[in-house]
Amino acid sequence: xxxxxxxxxxxxxxxxxxxxxxxxxxxxxxxxxxxxxxxxxxxxxxxxxxxxxxxxxxxxxxxxxxxxxxxxxxxxxxxxxxxxxxxxxxxxxxxxxxxxxxxxxxxxxxxxxxxxxxxxxxxxxxxxxxxxxxxxxxxxxxxxxxxxxxxxxxxxxxxxxxxxxxxxxxxxxxxxxxxxxxxxxxxxxxxxxxxxxxxxxxxxxxxxxxxxxxxxxxxxxxxxxxxxxxxxxxxxxxxxxxxxxxxxxxxxxxxxxxxxxxxxxxxxxxxxxxxxxxxxxxxxxxxxxxxxxxxxxxxxxxxxxxxxxxxxxxxxxxxxxxxxxxxxxxxxxxxxxxxxxxxxxxxxxxxxxxxxxxxxxxxxxxxxxxxxxxxxxxxxxxxxxxxxxxxxxxxxxxxxxxxxxxxxxxxxxxxxxxxxxxxxxxxxxxxxxxxxxxxxxxxxxxxxxxxxxxxxxxxxxxxxxxxxxxxxxxxxxxxxxxxxxxxxxxxxx
Amino acid sequence: xxxxxxxxxxxxxxxxxxxxxxxxxxxxxxxxxxxxxxxxxxxxxxxxxxxxxxxxxxxxxxxxxxxxxxxxxxxxxxxxxxxxxxxxxxxxxxx
Numbered sequence: 001x002x003x004x005x006x007x008x009x010x011x012x013x014x015x016x017x018x019x020x021x022x023x024x025x026x027x028x029x030x031x032x033x034x035x036x037x038x039x040x041x042x043x044x045x046x047x048x049x050x051x052x053x054x055x056x057x058x059x060x061x062x063x064x065x066x067x068x069x070x071x072x073x074x075x076x077x078x079x080x081x082x083x084x085x086x087x088x089x090x091x092x093x094x095x096x097x098x099x100x101x102x103x104x105x106x107x108x109x110x111x112x113x114x115x116x117x118x119x120x121x122x123x124x125x126x127x128x129x130x131x132x133x134x135x136x137x138x139x140x141x142x143x144x145x146x147x148x149x150x151x152x153x154x155x156x157x158x159x160x161x162x163x164x165x166x167x168x169x170x171x172x173x174x175x176x177x178x179x180x181x182x183x184x185x186x187x188x189x190x191x192x193x194x195x196x197x198x199x200x201x202x203x204x205x206x207x208x209x210x211x212x213x214x215x216x217x218x219x220x221x222x223x224x225x226x227x228x229x230x231x232x233x234x235x236x237x238x239x240x241x242x243x244x245x246x247x248x249x250x251x252x253x254x255x256x257x258x259x260x261x262x263x264x265x266x267x268x269x270x271x272x273x274x275x276x277x278x279x280x281x282x283x284x285x286x287x288x289x290x291x292x293x294x295x296x297x298x299x300x301x302x303x304x305x306x307x308x309x310x311x312x313x314x315x316x317x318x319x320x321x322x323x324x325x326x327x328x329x330x331x332x333x334x335x336x337x338x339x340x341x342x343x344x345x346x347x348x349x350x351x352x353x354x355x356x357x358x359x360x361x362x363x364x365x366x367x368x369x370x371x372x373x374x375x376x377x378x379x380x381x382x383x384x385x386x387x388x389x390x391x392x393x394x395x396x397x398x399x400x401x402x403x404x405x406x407x408x409x410x411x412x413x414x415x416x417x418x419x420x421x422x423x424x425x426x427x428x429x430x431x432x433x434x435x436x437x438x439x440x441x442x443x444x445x446x447x448x449x450x451x452x453x454x455x456x457x458x459x460x461x462x463x464x465x466x467x468x469x470x471x472x473x474x475x476x477x478x479x480x481x482x483x484x485x486x487x488x489x490x491x492x493x
Numbered sequence: 494x495x496x497x498x499x500x501x502x503x504x505x506x507x508x509x510x511x512x513x514x515x516x517x518x519x520x521x522x523x524x525x526x527x528x529x530x531x532x533x534x535x536x537x538x539x540x541x542x543x544x545x546x547x548x549x550x551x552x553x554x555x556x557x558x559x560x561x562x563x564x565x566x567x568x569x570x571x572x573x574x575x576x577x578x579x580x581x582x583x584x585x586x587x588x
Contacts, residue, residue: 101568201549214548244551312531323508330509332581337574345586346509354511362510366501366520367527369508380531385544387537392548424523425530441548466549 004029005170009073009227012173016058016072023058023072027051030074030118030172037171039493040141042162044079045087046119054116061114068114070234076166076175079120080127081107081218082207090209091123091159093136094329094336094356104207105239106176106218113234118172122162125358126326127183127211130430132161133421134360142191142414143169143489147455151492154414154456157187157430163221164191168489174222174231178208180215181314182410182434185446188221189409189459192448192487194476195221196228199466200441201246203232204239212321213244215314215438225447225477229253232469248467256470259478262296266475267402271307272433277411280452285408288449288460291482292406292475300402304394309387310436315428316371316384317439323368326361329353363424392440399465404475407433409446409459437463447476448485457487496524 004026007015016023031048051074058071082088082100089095103111111117124134132140132155142156142165156165160177164187167175177184179197188195196219203218210216220231233253239245268289273282293299331337331352338351357365371380398405411432420427437444443466446459462479464472496504501520505512512520566579575582 098572101571199549201551243553246551309534309537312534316531331574332583334572339584345584348584349509350511353509363523365508366504366524370504373507382544383534383539386539386542387534388545389542392545424527
């Protein structure tokens with residue numbers, strides 16, 4: 001048997017079921033790989049006991065003929081998901097040591113399906129960042145390096161940076177991510193893996209540390225489209241504990257996978273051709289268009305006229321919701337408490353939050369507080385919510401002309417650590433192509449498309465109609481077959 | 494949109510985040526830049542447009558008005574920085 005960590009979700013599941021290897025062997029191989037991969041700083045907590053116990057249960061289930069959909073598959077869980085008895089920090093110092101007494105619905109669904117947990121994955125603090133550099137526990141390193149021999153430390157993207165790095169470095173066959181404005185798709189693109197954000201409401205938000213509740217969605221990140229379909233099927237489902245959970249059955253996304261886009265109309269939004277994007281991004285986009293045309297799709301140019309306003313609208317709506325959600329970190333019920341000598345309750349709140357939050361989180365809380373404050377609410381927040389309606393309307397109109405959209409995922413390949421931290425807006429622009437689908441709640445996937453001149457992965461995004469994850473996955477599979485992306489980061493750590 | 498030091502202090506107070514003079518000096522231009530960039534939204538014609546409330550059509554569900562997960566006081570207090578006599582403990586607020 002070759003290295004078991006070369007196997008993804010489907011092959012592990014099928015191999016365990018066929019008796020090619022035991023779930024225990026798989027879990028042990030990944031546990032060892034994670035230990036060796038510590039220099040990447042992808043995991044905040046390692047939970048080998050959880051993974052091994054689930055593996056042993058899978059091996060017993062095989063013996064008794066009671067295998068579950070994910071029996072034998074060990075997964076990484078982003079640290080935004082509350083995990084019972086396992087520290088959950090959301091990448092923030094304000095939650096250091098916080099040990100939930102309950103399990104998030106999504107991780108509970110995965111464990112009920114037989115999956116084990118390898119550990120908790122590093123991330124930007126409260127999912128606010130696009131490079132994993134805002135984590136209170138140090139940045140994650142991408143396993144990728146430029147081919148110039150310089151060995152510059154590169155970002156895996158963010159906010160699901162630990163998730164992306166773990167999959168790309170083969171520390172896990174699959175992981176959970178969350179996506180508020182690109183936090184699954186951009187890191188997937190930066191690390192040459194696949195990640196899908198489903199329709200808003202498909203996955204329960206219960207037990208996911210809240211950032212911007214009207215945008216937050218969980219989704220899987222894995223090595224290919226099929227593995228994402230398998231994981232999403234296990235993660236999704238109606239949950240009465242989440243008021244915005246959609247009361248719909250979970251489709252059989254894996255069983256209905258077909259690399260078939262014949263007769264599908266793929267829209268190419270002209271507003272996504274923006275200045276300052278490297279020519280290599282355009283080239284890979286053109287190549288992707290050619291692949292889908294070759295696969296039988298009809299390519300149509302379309303217009304989403306309010307695209308340029310999506311990012312500024314997002315940077316009102318998301319911070320506004322964050323300023324409200326993060327008000328709960330007050331040093332009273334959980335997390336850090338800093339009590340100044342002689343101080344009262346207000347001093348405790350202010351000192352706790354000053355010490356516990358990092359610079360980007362403070363910045364966003366303050367932006368959110370400002371746009372919601374008396375006298376500015378209409379001019380900023382209401383205006384942004386109206387623009388959000390126009391952006392959603394753009395998509396509704398575009399579906400009269402096409403079934404799916406193909407766009408770049410991010411405006412660049414992975415950049416070096418420290419390169420963009422000095423300029424918040426430059427960092428925000430990472431999500432220029434990802435945010436519109438978030439604001440409209442639409443399913444969107446990033447699939448690897450090729451390498452740039454420096455040997456770094458580039459991804460393309462496929463966006464679909466609400467609830468049409470199947471169409472998105474099928475087009476992504478057709479794309480994946482033609483792209484034949486086999487490049488991987490070789491271990492240097 | 495230019496945010497001055499006084500405004501930064503006011504926002505920080507509303508957000509219950511203590512800020513030093515050095516932080517105020519750094520935050521004022523940063524917030525000004527971000528708010529200046531956001532300002533472009535004002536050019537969008539939104540006449541007659543309703544603000545977004547639910548991105549995917551959904552109905553608010555009602556459930557039976559019963560206790561579903563009661564009797565877990567100690568679990569709720571388990572992560573509290575300070576808990577006494579079965580309550581969260583905070584600095585004295587009434588003289």
